[in-house]
Amino acid sequence: MGNTASPLAKPRQDRAITTGCADCEIRAIGVCSSLAPGELERMQRIVREAQYEEGQLIFSEGEPADNLFNVLTGAVRLIKLLPDGRRQITGFLFPGDFLGIALNATYAYSAEAITGTKLCRMGRRDIETLLADIPNLEHRLLGEAAHELVAAQDQMLLLGRKTAMERVASFLVSLSERAQRHGFPGNPVSLAMSRTDIADFLGLTTETVSRTFTRLRKAKIIALEGNGLVQLTDRSALDGLIAGGNSDAA
Amino acid sequence: MGNTASPLAKPRQDRAITTGCADCEIRAIGVCSSLAPGELERMQRIVREAQYEEGQLIFSEGEPADNLFNVLTGAVRLIKLLPDGRRQITGFLFPGDFLGIALNATYAYSAEAITGTKLCRMGRRDIETLLADIPNLEHRLLGEAAHELVAAQDQMLLLGRKTAMERVASFLVSLSERAQRHGFPGNPVSLAMSRTDIADFLGLTTETVSRTFTRLRKAKIIALEGNGLVQLTDRSALDGLIAGGNSDAA
DNA sequence: CGGTAATTTGAGCCATTTCAAACTGTGTGG
DNA sequence: CCACACAGTTTGAAATGGCTCAAATTACCG
Numbered sequence A, B: 001m002g003n004t005a006s007p008l009a010k011p012r013q014d015r016a017i018t019t020g021c022a023d024c025e026i027r028a029i030g031v032c033s034s035l036a037p038g039e040l041e042r043m044q045r046i047v048r049e050a051q052y053e054e055g056q057l058i059f060s061e062g063e064p065a066d067n068l069f070n071v072l073t074g075a076v077r078l079i080k081l082l083p084d085g086r087r088q089i090t091g092f093l094f095p096g097d098f099l100g101i102a103l104n105a106t107y108a109y110s111a112e113a114i115t116g117t118k119l120c121r122m123g124r125r126d127i128e129t130l131l132a133d134i135p136n137l138e139h140r141l142l143g144e145a146a147h148e149l150v151a152a153q154d155q156m157l158l159l160g161r162k163t164a165m166e167r168v169a170s171f172l173v174s175l176s177e178r179a180q181r182h183g184f185p186g187n188p189v190s191l192a193m194s195r196t197d198i199a200d201f202l203g204l205t206t207e208t209v210s211r212t213f214t215r216l217r218k219a220k221i222i223a224l225e226g227n228g229l230v231q232l233t234d235r236s237a238l239d240g241l242i243a244g245g246n247s248d249a250a
Numbered sequence C: 001c002g003g004t005a006a007t008t009t010g011a012g013c014c015a016t017t018t019c020a021a022a023c024t025g026t027g028t029g030g
Numbered sequence D: 001c002c003a004c005a006c007a008g009t010t011t012g013a014a015a016t017g018g019c020t021c022a023a024a025t026t027a028c029c030g
Helices: A037-046 A124-133 A135-161 A164-181 A195-202 A206-218 A235-241 B037-046 B124-133 B135-161 B164-181 B195-202 B206-218 B235-241
Strands: A014-016 A047-052 A057-059 A067-073 A076-081 A087-093 A110-113 A117-123 A188-190 A222-224 A229-232 B014-016 B047-052 B057-059 B067-073 B076-081 B087-093 B110-113 B117-123 B188-190 B222-224 B229-232
Touching: A037 A047, A037 A124, A067 A124, A076 A195, A076 B135, A087 A135, A087 A195, A087 B135, A117 A124, A124 A135, A135 A164, A135 B076, A135 B087, A135 B135, A164 A188, A164 A195, A164 A206, A164 A229, A164 A235, A195 A206, A206 A222, B037 B047, B037 B117, B037 B124, B067 B124, B076 B195, B087 B135, B087 B195, B117 B124, B124 B135, B135 B164, B164 B188, B164 B195, B164 B206, B164 B229, B164 B235, B195 B206, B206 B222
Parallel strands: none
Antiparallel strands: A014 A047, A047 A117, A057 A110, A067 A117, A076 A087, A076 A110, A188 A229, A222 A229, B014 B047, B047 B117, B057 B110, B067 B117, B076 B087, B076 B110, B188 B229, B222 B229
16 A cells, blocks of 8 residues: 555645635636635635645544545545555545535545645635525535435445446546546546555455456457556447446446 | 335325424434424425335436435335346435435435335425525535435445455444434344345345354354344444444444 | 566465255235 | 245355465656
């Protein structure tokens, strides 16, 4: 599990948003898209930008949930651990995704930056005040939570009932579709995460993930272009491998 | 998969609440607990009681999500299917639980009554009007969703990384704790669902679940008292088997 | 260009599955 | 009240998909 880096370091920076929420890079897809101009200004006063480096811990499972975040750039993994070290990744986050919906007292999982990552941070107190005043925001959050719930259920189906091949195929397709929804290229799909991360997300071992990639490559269904890029050469074959089950898992 | 019964039958009844929400049997634990008396009255005008019999389908995955429900009595299973029939149960619901949080256009899973079950049904249109007027209710729903999300993540850890023994132990403890939270006896814990349901929830086969129960029984950690009752004889042994991971999964 | 981490490949093993059969409880009809 | 039928559960034996352990290869970085 190599890239589990210094869990102690503080985020490199933590300052008021410089450019302003109005021209936030993820404005269109983030929760803020539901805000009126005046509300956006209030939002701007409570958010801070925070930068994390590769492998850095953002928060830990069990810790008081004092902050909510929006991913601005980079990628984040959500992790649950068993005492003996077995690891399950419960989700990957990309720009525009919301982090920390648990309005519970403590975080239900740890979050780590996969690559260099910029987050938009909101204090829980502040956001609760805002939520009380802007029902629309709460509504949007509920929608976000509902969406996550759907993804979680797809993932349960994957973990409980799919074969290794089906898991990997589902993962690739789902990642590709998600990239597209967020305005990134969907076909050479970019894997920001390591094989170990993928394995811990799919409930497999690194070796099995690797072997499955190899099988897909030899069958000319995908092509590994290096640098984490995967060309989905035969999309319909991939769809076939998913066993017709739905594909929206990540 | 024996108890997959007539998926066509309509709920036996569908009428205005007779006794009134004020003395609803699950008032204290359901979402309605967040309502003021006046609001409760509005709620009462939009809810209907519906009765389902053992095995009856409540709604199907993919169908327009026109209703939300509260479980009044009985038990419900949430199901996702692969085209070839593989089945994953994503959750069990008991009195007080909320059904259909997905505010998405369609249901993400099917729901079936495990035993005879009474539900409190709300039309989606109606509930949305109510949500717009009663921010408190929306807040409560968000809390509910957050709670479900936590449970879903625990379940991903279970499905992705725990052994059969750990899964079964987690399941029993979690069911027991949940029963207690809802005011039912936690120690002879009552299993409303079949071995097949348990297997499909834990990502195992019926045979493996049965064998694991037997092993626990022979180790005097549990005792099967018949009629779906399981005595948790050695609770600390059970906790040990969970591998220290947290136990709140159902 | 060397050193280290990540990925891939190989071989044997094991937990769980699969296939099959016996057992148990429950409701039904005679 | 008993015998039968049926569904659910348990048990057994064999097969296997993915895991473990180990080593080779490749990619990355200073």
